[in-house]
Each structure stands twice: as C-alpha cells, then as structure tokens.
Amino acid sequence: GENVEQHPSTLSVQEGDSAVIKCTYSDSASNYFPWYKQELGKGPQLIIDIRSNVGEKKDQRIAVTLNKTAKHFSLHITETQPEDSAVYFCAASMRDYKLSFGAGTTVTVRA
Amino acid sequence: EADIYQTPRYLVIGTGKKITLECSQTMGHDKMYWYQQDPGMELHLIHYSYGVNSTEKGDLSSESTVSRIRTEHFPLTLESARPSHTSQYLCATTGVGSGYTFGSGTRLTVV
Numbered sequence: 717g718e719n720v721e722q723h724p725s726t727l728s729v730q731e732g733d734s735a736v737i738k739c740t741y742s743d744s745a746s747n748y749f750p751w752y753k754q755e756l757g758k759g760p761q762l763i764i765d766i767r768s769n770v771g772e773k774k775d776q777r778i779a780v781t782l783n784k785t786a787k788h789f790s791l792h793i794t795e796t797q798p799e800d801s802a803v804y805f806c807a808a809s810m811r812d813y814k815l816s817f818g819a820g821t822t823v824t825v826r827a
Numbered sequence: 828e829a830d831i832y833q834t835p836r837y838l839v840i841g842t843g844k845k846i847t848l849e850c851s852q853t854m855g856h857d858k859m860y861w862y863q864q865d866p867g868m869e870l871h872l873i874h875y876s877y878g879v880n881s882t883e884k885g886d887l888s889s890e891s892t893v894s895r896i897r898t899e900h901f902p903l904t905l906e907s908a909r910p911s912h913t914s915q916y917l918c919a920t921t922g923v924g925s926g927y928t929f930g931s932g933t934r935l936t937v938v
Contacts, residue, residue, distance in 0.1 A: 717886070750926040754868070759833075759917050759929030803868050814860065814875055814885075815927060820868040 718743040720808050722818025730826050735793040737821045739806035742787070746808040749782060749789045750815070754803045763804075764791070796825045830854045833918050833930035840908055840937055848903045848933045850918035859901040860927070863887060864915040876901055908937040 719742040729735045741749075747768035752760035766773045766780045766789065773780050777796075782789040793800055803822050807815040831852040840846055852859065861874040862885075872885030876895040890912070891905050905912055915934050919927040 748926075752927075752929075757931075759919075759931050760870075760927075761929070762926040765926050805870065813858075814872060817870045820870075822868070 718746055718808055718810075718816035720806060720816045720818045722806050722821060724821060725819065726822045726824070728824045728826060729796050731796055731798060733796055735791075735796055735800070735823055735825075737791045737804055737806065737823075738788060739790070739808075739818050740786075740788040741808040741816075743808070743810065744784075744787065745810045748809050749780070750807050751778075751780060751791050752805040752807065752817075754805065754820075756802075760805055793823075796823075798825050798827055801825045831918060831920055831928050831930045833916075833933050835933060836931060837934050838936070840935070842909055842937055844908050846905050846908055846935070848916055848918075848935070850901045850903070850930060851899050852901075852920045852928075853899065854920060854922060854928070855898065856920040856922045857898065858921045859895070860919045860921075861885070861891075861893060861901070861903050862917040862919065863889065864917055864932070870917070874903065908935075910937045913937050 722739045750765035753763045754760040777794045779792045803820045805820050806818040809815045834849045857878040859876045862870045863873050871887035873889040874893040876882045913936050915932050917932045918930040921927045
C-alpha cells in the first residue's frame with residue numbers, strides 16, 4: 717500500500733515568516749494529494765489539494781507543489797499568522813479512494 | 828454548518844461496557860471512514876465503507892465493528908470497552924472528486 721512520510725514533525729516560526737512542510741509518497745500510481753489542518757478539539761479540515769496533472773496550486777497565503785518524478789509534495793504557508801498554529805497532515809491516494817496520511821506536523825507561530 | 832456529525836463529543840465509560848459511536852452525513856456520499864487518532868496525532872484507518880452493506884477493515888487492527896445499513900449512517904461499536912480503547916475516533920466521508928470531510932470526533936476515555 718501507499719506509504720506517506722512527512723517532515724518535520726514540529727515547526728516553530730516567527731509571525732510573518734514562511735513555513736514549509738514536505739511529504740514523500742511511495743506509490744507512483746497515487747494521483748491525489750490533499751493537505752489538512754487540525755485545530756485543537758476539532759477534526760481535520762481540507763485546506764488545499766493538488767492532482768497529479770498539476771505541478772503547483774496556490775490559494776492566498778497557501779501553496780502546494782508536486783514533483784511526480786521525485787514523488788514528493790510540499791505545503792508552503794507565507795506571511796504566517798498566529799491562527800496558522802495547528803497540526804497539518806499531508807495525504808495521498810489513487811482515484812479518490814482511501815487516503816494514506818502522513819504523521820502530521822505541529823506548527824507553532826510565535827508572535 | 829457541518830455536513831457530518833459525530834456523537835457524543837466526549838464519552839467516559841467503565842471497562843466492559845458496550846458503546847456505540849454515531850456518525851451521520853447529509854452529503855449523500857457512498858464512501859465513509861473511521862480513523863483512530865492517537866495522542867501523537869497520527870491518523871490510523873480502522874474501518875471503511877464504499878456503500879450500503881459494504882464494510883472493510885482498515886490498516887490498523889481494531890476490536891471495534893461497524894455497520895452500514897443506510898447511506899447516511901456509519902456507527903462504530905465496541906462490545907466490551909477496555910482502557911486500551913481510549914482514543915479520539917474520527918469519522919469522515921468523501922464524494923467523487925472531493926477530499927475527505929471529517930466530523931469533529933469523539934474523544935473516548937475508558938476507565
């Protein structure tokens with residue numbers, strides 16, 4: 717099955733700086749790569765996703781890049797704000813079936 | 828307004844009791860999932876269903892069971908709760924071309 721590795725496990729950034737989280741996947745057939753944000757006491761929420769026919773996608777301060785050859789994808793958050801503090805998960809799947817999740821990254825934005 | 832609902836949000840129960848965690852969605856999706864989230868925040872798939880009367884075990888072995896007799900309802904049952912079952916349980920659903928939508932979770936404590 718698919719194996720997704722996520723790094724780093726914790727990330728502390730100064731408010732206004734950028735945060736980058738990286739994931740690798742093992743199954744070259746995977747074609748769907750979502751990112752989720754989980755705040756304390758809540759379930760994970762989809763924040764951005766990318767499919768394998770696209771190399772980059774941006775939504776305001778959040779962007780995701782995909783390198784199919786190297787089988788890795790990354791989340792970039794620019795101009796970080798305190799409300800960006802949360803746990804972030806990457807995931808991968810083939811044809812919208814069950815997702816394989818990374819282990820999560822705890823992001824702390826220091827004021 | 829949430830499209831997927833989990834009840835209860837919190838449950839403290841004694842060892843040996845039978846419990847059912849409820850999950851309902853109003854999105855009409857066929858695919859539903861149960862994840863167990865450990866204190867380190869990793870998400871482990873324990874059950875999934877691709878439609879009515881279809882249930883499968885996930886990647887993490889679990890003593891719980893599930894049923895899917897209606898599209899909108901995917902309850903999880905523990906016949907005899909043990910302290911090792913203490914965890915957060917997250918339900919999710921997904922439609923064609925869309926990412927997962929998670930419920931808010933049930934935090935279970937078995938004493």
